Amino acid sequence: MNLEKILAISGKPGLYVLKVQTRTGFVAESLADGKKITVNLKSNVSLLSEISIYTYEGEKPLAEIMQKIADKESKGPALSHKEDNAKLTAYFKEILPDYDEERVYPSDIKKVLNWYNMLQAKGLVTDEVPAVAVTEEVGAVAEETPEAELKTPAKKAKAKKE
Structure with a gap:
Protein backbone atom coordinates (compact mmCIF):
# COMPACT_ATOMS: atom_id res chain seq x y z
CA MET A 1 0.00 0.00 0.00
CA ASN A 2 1.50 3.30 -1.08
CA LEU A 3 0.93 6.16 1.36
CA GLU A 4 3.53 8.51 -0.17
CA LYS A 5 1.20 11.39 -1.09
CA ILE A 6 -1.53 10.88 1.53
CA LEU A 7 -1.65 13.60 4.19
CA ALA A 8 -3.28 14.19 7.56
CA ILE A 9 -3.60 17.91 8.27
CA SER A 10 -3.95 19.02 11.88
CA GLY A 11 -7.22 20.84 12.48
CA LYS A 12 -8.80 19.44 9.29
CA PRO A 13 -10.94 16.28 9.27
CA GLY A 14 -10.13 13.39 6.97
CA LEU A 15 -7.24 12.65 4.68
CA TYR A 16 -5.86 14.59 1.74
CA VAL A 17 -3.85 13.82 -1.38
CA LEU A 18 -0.89 16.08 -2.14
CA LYS A 19 -1.47 17.62 -5.56
CA VAL A 20 0.97 20.50 -6.14
CA GLN A 21 3.68 22.18 -4.12
CA THR A 22 3.83 25.99 -4.20
CA ARG A 23 6.27 28.59 -2.85
CA THR A 24 4.12 29.21 0.23
CA GLY A 25 2.88 25.67 0.86
CA PHE A 26 0.91 23.22 -1.25
CA VAL A 27 -2.47 22.29 -2.69
CA ALA A 28 -4.19 19.19 -1.34
CA GLU A 29 -7.40 17.45 -2.36
CA SER A 30 -9.77 15.98 0.23
CA LEU A 31 -10.42 12.25 -0.10
CA ALA A 32 -13.87 12.77 1.42
CA ASP A 33 -15.37 15.33 -0.96
CA GLY A 34 -12.70 16.07 -3.58
CA LYS A 35 -12.42 19.75 -2.66
CA LYS A 36 -9.01 21.32 -3.09
CA ILE A 37 -7.50 23.43 -0.33
CA THR A 38 -4.31 25.41 -0.04
CA VAL A 39 -2.18 24.70 3.00
CA ASN A 40 0.61 27.02 4.14
CA LEU A 41 3.94 25.88 5.51
CA LYS A 42 2.96 26.77 9.08
CA SER A 43 0.28 24.05 9.20
CA ASN A 44 1.03 20.83 11.02
CA VAL A 45 0.95 18.19 8.27
CA SER A 46 1.84 14.51 8.50
CA LEU A 47 2.57 12.20 5.59
CA LEU A 48 1.02 8.82 6.34
CA SER A 49 4.15 7.17 4.93
CA GLU A 50 6.18 8.77 7.76
CA ILE A 51 3.92 7.63 10.62
CA SER A 52 4.83 4.61 12.76
CA ILE A 53 3.18 2.75 15.62
CA TYR A 54 5.13 1.85 18.76
CA THR A 55 5.73 -1.84 19.44
CA TYR A 56 7.75 -3.50 22.17
CA GLU A 57 10.53 -4.22 19.63
CA GLY A 58 10.61 -0.74 18.07
CA GLU A 59 8.33 1.02 15.61
CA LYS A 60 6.26 -0.38 12.73
CA PRO A 61 5.45 1.80 9.70
CA LEU A 62 1.78 2.61 9.24
CA ALA A 63 1.85 1.11 5.73
CA GLU A 64 2.75 -2.31 7.19
CA ILE A 65 -0.07 -2.09 9.73
CA MET A 66 -2.58 -1.07 7.08
CA GLN A 67 -1.41 -3.95 4.90
CA LYS A 68 -2.02 -6.34 7.82
CA ILE A 69 -5.54 -4.92 8.22
CA ALA A 70 -6.11 -5.32 4.46
CA ASP A 71 -4.91 -8.93 4.59
CA LYS A 72 -7.13 -9.72 7.59
CA GLU A 73 -10.18 -8.11 5.97
CA SER A 74 -9.42 -9.33 2.41
CA LYS A 75 -9.12 -5.67 1.38
CA GLY A 76 -12.60 -4.98 2.74
CA PRO A 77 -13.60 -2.45 5.41
CA ALA A 78 -12.17 -2.80 8.91
CA LEU A 79 -13.91 -2.47 12.26
CA SER A 80 -15.52 0.96 12.64
CA HIS A 81 -13.52 3.55 14.57
CA LYS A 82 -16.74 4.36 16.45
CA GLU A 83 -16.76 1.05 18.35
CA ASP A 84 -16.04 1.06 22.08
CA ASN A 85 -12.42 1.10 23.24
CA ALA A 86 -12.43 -2.54 24.41
CA LYS A 87 -13.43 -3.80 20.93
CA LEU A 88 -10.93 -1.49 19.26
CA THR A 89 -8.00 -2.63 21.41
CA ALA A 90 -8.94 -6.31 20.98
CA TYR A 91 -9.12 -5.86 17.20
CA PHE A 92 -5.81 -3.99 17.09
CA LYS A 93 -4.22 -6.71 19.23
CA GLU A 94 -5.17 -9.22 16.49
CA ILE A 95 -3.55 -7.01 13.84
CA LEU A 96 -0.43 -6.06 15.81
CA PRO A 97 -0.05 -8.32 18.87
CA ASP A 98 3.15 -6.63 20.10
CA TYR A 99 1.97 -2.99 19.99
CA ASP A 100 3.02 -0.96 23.04
CA GLU A 101 -0.21 -0.61 25.02
CA GLU A 102 1.24 2.15 27.21
CA ARG A 103 2.22 4.41 24.28
CA VAL A 104 -0.51 3.58 21.74
CA TYR A 105 -3.79 5.05 22.95
CA PRO A 106 -7.33 4.14 21.88
CA SER A 107 -7.47 7.50 20.05
CA ASP A 108 -4.46 6.35 17.95
CA ILE A 109 -6.21 3.07 17.12
CA LYS A 110 -9.34 5.02 16.13
CA LYS A 111 -7.28 7.19 13.76
CA VAL A 112 -5.60 4.19 12.12
CA LEU A 113 -8.91 2.38 11.57
CA ASN A 114 -10.65 5.54 10.38
CA TRP A 115 -7.81 6.27 7.94
CA TYR A 116 -7.81 2.66 6.69
CA ASN A 117 -11.56 2.74 6.10
CA MET A 118 -11.28 6.06 4.22
CA LEU A 119 -8.55 4.68 1.97
CA GLN A 120 -10.47 1.43 1.47
CA ALA A 121 -13.66 3.29 0.52
CA LYS A 122 -11.71 5.21 -2.17
CA GLY A 123 -10.14 2.02 -3.57
CA LEU A 124 -6.64 2.94 -2.41
CA VAL A 125 -6.05 -0.30 -0.50
CA THR A 126 -3.80 -2.25 -2.86
CA ASP A 127 -0.83 -4.58 -2.79
CA GLU A 128 1.36 -1.83 -4.27
CA VAL A 129 4.58 -1.43 -2.31
CA PRO A 130 7.06 1.42 -2.85
CA ALA A 131 10.35 0.33 -4.42
Missing part, protein backbone atom coordinates in the same frame (compact mmCIF):
# COMPACT_ATOMS: atom_id res chain seq x y z
CA VAL A 132 13.04 -0.22 -1.80
CA ALA A 133 16.41 -1.90 -1.84
CA VAL A 134 17.92 -3.73 1.10
CA THR A 135 21.66 -3.26 1.46
CA GLU A 136 23.33 -6.45 2.62
CA GLU A 137 26.26 -4.92 4.54
CA VAL A 138 24.34 -2.53 6.74
CA GLY A 139 20.91 -4.18 6.69
CA ALA A 140 19.28 -0.78 6.19
CA VAL A 141 16.50 0.05 3.78
CA ALA A 142 17.14 2.73 1.15
CA GLU A 143 14.80 4.01 -1.57
CA GLU A 144 15.86 3.34 -5.15
CA THR A 145 16.37 6.49 -7.20
CA PRO A 146 16.25 6.15 -11.00
CA GLU A 147 19.26 7.72 -12.72
CA ALA A 148 16.98 10.12 -14.61
CA GLU A 149 16.02 11.75 -11.30
CA LEU A 150 19.66 12.43 -10.42
CA LYS A 151 20.20 15.93 -11.77
CA THR A 152 23.87 16.75 -11.24
CA PRO A 153 26.99 14.78 -12.21
CA ALA A 154 28.09 14.81 -8.55
CA LYS A 155 24.86 13.06 -7.51
CA LYS A 156 25.23 10.54 -10.33
CA ALA A 157 28.81 9.78 -9.28
CA LYS A 158 27.76 9.38 -5.65
CA ALA A 159 24.92 7.03 -6.63
CA LYS A 160 27.29 4.88 -8.71
CA LYS A 161 29.68 4.53 -5.77
CA GLU A 162 26.83 3.33 -3.52
Whole structure:
Protein backbone atom coordinates (compact mmCIF):
# COMPACT_ATOMS: atom_id res chain seq x y z
CA MET A 1 0.00 0.00 0.00
CA ASN A 2 1.50 3.30 -1.08
CA LEU A 3 0.93 6.16 1.36
CA GLU A 4 3.53 8.51 -0.17
CA LYS A 5 1.20 11.39 -1.09
CA ILE A 6 -1.53 10.88 1.53
CA LEU A 7 -1.65 13.60 4.19
CA ALA A 8 -3.28 14.19 7.56
CA ILE A 9 -3.60 17.91 8.27
CA SER A 10 -3.95 19.02 11.88
CA GLY A 11 -7.22 20.84 12.48
CA LYS A 12 -8.80 19.44 9.29
CA PRO A 13 -10.94 16.28 9.27
CA GLY A 14 -10.13 13.39 6.97
CA LEU A 15 -7.24 12.65 4.68
CA TYR A 16 -5.86 14.59 1.74
CA VAL A 17 -3.85 13.82 -1.38
CA LEU A 18 -0.89 16.08 -2.14
CA LYS A 19 -1.47 17.62 -5.56
CA VAL A 20 0.97 20.50 -6.14
CA GLN A 21 3.68 22.18 -4.12
CA THR A 22 3.83 25.99 -4.20
CA ARG A 23 6.27 28.59 -2.85
CA THR A 24 4.12 29.21 0.23
CA GLY A 25 2.88 25.67 0.86
CA PHE A 26 0.91 23.22 -1.25
CA VAL A 27 -2.47 22.29 -2.69
CA ALA A 28 -4.19 19.19 -1.34
CA GLU A 29 -7.40 17.45 -2.36
CA SER A 30 -9.77 15.98 0.23
CA LEU A 31 -10.42 12.25 -0.10
CA ALA A 32 -13.87 12.77 1.42
CA ASP A 33 -15.37 15.33 -0.96
CA GLY A 34 -12.70 16.07 -3.58
CA LYS A 35 -12.42 19.75 -2.66
CA LYS A 36 -9.01 21.32 -3.09
CA ILE A 37 -7.50 23.43 -0.33
CA THR A 38 -4.31 25.41 -0.04
CA VAL A 39 -2.18 24.70 3.00
CA ASN A 40 0.61 27.02 4.14
CA LEU A 41 3.94 25.88 5.51
CA LYS A 42 2.96 26.77 9.08
CA SER A 43 0.28 24.05 9.20
CA ASN A 44 1.03 20.83 11.02
CA VAL A 45 0.95 18.19 8.27
CA SER A 46 1.84 14.51 8.50
CA LEU A 47 2.57 12.20 5.59
CA LEU A 48 1.02 8.82 6.34
CA SER A 49 4.15 7.17 4.93
CA GLU A 50 6.18 8.77 7.76
CA ILE A 51 3.92 7.63 10.62
CA SER A 52 4.83 4.61 12.76
CA ILE A 53 3.18 2.75 15.62
CA TYR A 54 5.13 1.85 18.76
CA THR A 55 5.73 -1.84 19.44
CA TYR A 56 7.75 -3.50 22.17
CA GLU A 57 10.53 -4.22 19.63
CA GLY A 58 10.61 -0.74 18.07
CA GLU A 59 8.33 1.02 15.61
CA LYS A 60 6.26 -0.38 12.73
CA PRO A 61 5.45 1.80 9.70
CA LEU A 62 1.78 2.61 9.24
CA ALA A 63 1.85 1.11 5.73
CA GLU A 64 2.75 -2.31 7.19
CA ILE A 65 -0.07 -2.09 9.73
CA MET A 66 -2.58 -1.07 7.08
CA GLN A 67 -1.41 -3.95 4.90
CA LYS A 68 -2.02 -6.34 7.82
CA ILE A 69 -5.54 -4.92 8.22
CA ALA A 70 -6.11 -5.32 4.46
CA ASP A 71 -4.91 -8.93 4.59
CA LYS A 72 -7.13 -9.72 7.59
CA GLU A 73 -10.18 -8.11 5.97
CA SER A 74 -9.42 -9.33 2.41
CA LYS A 75 -9.12 -5.67 1.38
CA GLY A 76 -12.60 -4.98 2.74
CA PRO A 77 -13.60 -2.45 5.41
CA ALA A 78 -12.17 -2.80 8.91
CA LEU A 79 -13.91 -2.47 12.26
CA SER A 80 -15.52 0.96 12.64
CA HIS A 81 -13.52 3.55 14.57
CA LYS A 82 -16.74 4.36 16.45
CA GLU A 83 -16.76 1.05 18.35
CA ASP A 84 -16.04 1.06 22.08
CA ASN A 85 -12.42 1.10 23.24
CA ALA A 86 -12.43 -2.54 24.41
CA LYS A 87 -13.43 -3.80 20.93
CA LEU A 88 -10.93 -1.49 19.26
CA THR A 89 -8.00 -2.63 21.41
CA ALA A 90 -8.94 -6.31 20.98
CA TYR A 91 -9.12 -5.86 17.20
CA PHE A 92 -5.81 -3.99 17.09
CA LYS A 93 -4.22 -6.71 19.23
CA GLU A 94 -5.17 -9.22 16.49
CA ILE A 95 -3.55 -7.01 13.84
CA LEU A 96 -0.43 -6.06 15.81
CA PRO A 97 -0.05 -8.32 18.87
CA ASP A 98 3.15 -6.63 20.10
CA TYR A 99 1.97 -2.99 19.99
CA ASP A 100 3.02 -0.96 23.04
CA GLU A 101 -0.21 -0.61 25.02
CA GLU A 102 1.24 2.15 27.21
CA ARG A 103 2.22 4.41 24.28
CA VAL A 104 -0.51 3.58 21.74
CA TYR A 105 -3.79 5.05 22.95
CA PRO A 106 -7.33 4.14 21.88
CA SER A 107 -7.47 7.50 20.05
CA ASP A 108 -4.46 6.35 17.95
CA ILE A 109 -6.21 3.07 17.12
CA LYS A 110 -9.34 5.02 16.13
CA LYS A 111 -7.28 7.19 13.76
CA VAL A 112 -5.60 4.19 12.12
CA LEU A 113 -8.91 2.38 11.57
CA ASN A 114 -10.65 5.54 10.38
CA TRP A 115 -7.81 6.27 7.94
CA TYR A 116 -7.81 2.66 6.69
CA ASN A 117 -11.56 2.74 6.10
CA MET A 118 -11.28 6.06 4.22
CA LEU A 119 -8.55 4.68 1.97
CA GLN A 120 -10.47 1.43 1.47
CA ALA A 121 -13.66 3.29 0.52
CA LYS A 122 -11.71 5.21 -2.17
CA GLY A 123 -10.14 2.02 -3.57
CA LEU A 124 -6.64 2.94 -2.41
CA VAL A 125 -6.05 -0.30 -0.50
CA THR A 126 -3.80 -2.25 -2.86
CA ASP A 127 -0.83 -4.58 -2.79
CA GLU A 128 1.36 -1.83 -4.27
CA VAL A 129 4.58 -1.43 -2.31
CA PRO A 130 7.06 1.42 -2.85
CA ALA A 131 10.35 0.33 -4.42
CA VAL A 132 13.04 -0.22 -1.80
CA ALA A 133 16.41 -1.90 -1.84
CA VAL A 134 17.92 -3.73 1.10
CA THR A 135 21.66 -3.26 1.46
CA GLU A 136 23.33 -6.45 2.62
CA GLU A 137 26.26 -4.92 4.54
CA VAL A 138 24.34 -2.53 6.74
CA GLY A 139 20.91 -4.18 6.69
CA ALA A 140 19.28 -0.78 6.19
CA VAL A 141 16.50 0.05 3.78
CA ALA A 142 17.14 2.73 1.15
CA GLU A 143 14.80 4.01 -1.57
CA GLU A 144 15.86 3.34 -5.15
CA THR A 145 16.37 6.49 -7.20
CA PRO A 146 16.25 6.15 -11.00
CA GLU A 147 19.26 7.72 -12.72
CA ALA A 148 16.98 10.12 -14.61
CA GLU A 149 16.02 11.75 -11.30
CA LEU A 150 19.66 12.43 -10.42
CA LYS A 151 20.20 15.93 -11.77
CA THR A 152 23.87 16.75 -11.24
CA PRO A 153 26.99 14.78 -12.21
CA ALA A 154 28.09 14.81 -8.55
CA LYS A 155 24.86 13.06 -7.51
CA LYS A 156 25.23 10.54 -10.33
CA ALA A 157 28.81 9.78 -9.28
CA LYS A 158 27.76 9.38 -5.65
CA ALA A 159 24.92 7.03 -6.63
CA LYS A 160 27.29 4.88 -8.71
CA LYS A 161 29.68 4.53 -5.77
CA GLU A 162 26.83 3.33 -3.52
